[in-house]
Amino acid sequence: MSNHLHVVLNIDIFQANSWTDIEVVEHWHQLFKGTDITRKFVKCEIIESHEINALKHSIALYRSRLSDISWFMRCLNEPIARMANKEDNCTGHFWEGRFKSQALLDEAAVLACMAYVELNPIRAKMAKTPETSDYTSLQMRVKAALKGQQPAKLLPFIGDERLNQPKGINFALKDYLELVDETGRIIRDDKRGAISSSASKILTRLNMSADNWIKITSDFGKLFHGPVGTLQELTSYCEHLEKRRRHFSKCCQYLETSR
Incomplete structure (x- = not known):
């Protein structure tokens, strides 16, 4: 920026x-x-x-x-x-x-933070689409994906299969690109909108509602000022660091299982 x-x-x-x-x-x-x-x-x-x-x-x-x-x-x-x-x-x-x-304690926190960062130029009205957002890793991923590749400088998406896989992000790149694209459209047009079923595969795996996803990717910087994760992950994190109080636990609700 x-x-x-x-x-x-x-x-x-x-x-x-x-x-x-x-x-x-x-x-x-x-x-x-x-x-x-x-x-x-x-x-x-x-x-x-x-x-x-x-x-x-x-x-x-x-x-x-x-x-x-x-x-x-x-x-x-x-x-x-x-x-x-x-x-x-x-x-x-x-x-x-x-x-x-900030420590990102689970997959939901990592992907939500990534999407928030990718969509920064959209929120700032500096770009209309994620793939035209300069200086973002998503733009690099899109350019590489058009060639059937992934950027060597970035941690790769390795799909849903975790056994015998190299280190990477355990989701399909196509699903992530679709999700960020549709999220960007909703944020850009400032409308409630909806995440399509094809783009919501990741949200389904994360057990996160579309409303919570939009809220987090729009206001991540305002919502979270410390470790980010579910209440269970935050509790484990605080116990590991021998902290008696779980600060910022109120914001865990956005990463909890949708009901």
Whole structure:
């Protein structure tokens, strides 16, 4: 958007932990220069005995940072800020404050948040259809889908079959595109409307009513200010973090089973 951005992230700590030491350093060097010792390490040059502890420390630090949201946002925001300051011929802070993040606790929360982000340009009257919304992952998915592909940079939709599948979003891409398209039409025309039966396959699996779906994808940012999920998932999340109070539990009603 013109003054902010939204990112829906899948943090794969297990993958980061499975990388070899040299893979960790190679990934880090794609972002930063590293140290003299780490550069020697990837070149298979001799590491002196007194440098080994420093190397191990750097690798452990890099491994942690490569699956850290704060470091991801730093790598994303700094180049944008530098570019904007260069264009405006100024210095200083570009972003108003630190980023805000919310935990998405279940499939319904993930898909609703994704659709909310995809439809941001529609709500802002910057685009008429999702596929014409610039700088959205949905536009990338549509372009790739026309070629029978999925974008390599995005987590893929892998359909309903979960066994022996690669990591991805456990819904059919076609169903998601149809659902977001019809949701965008309703939001754009500011009418109550209805989600067709063909586009509501995902809502059926999520046991979510069409009214709740429209409400969430229209007002996600206003409804949720903390972890997002059903009351059961929120309870488990709070217990895991040893929190006594379930803040924001009132909004769970929009993600509960429709009756």
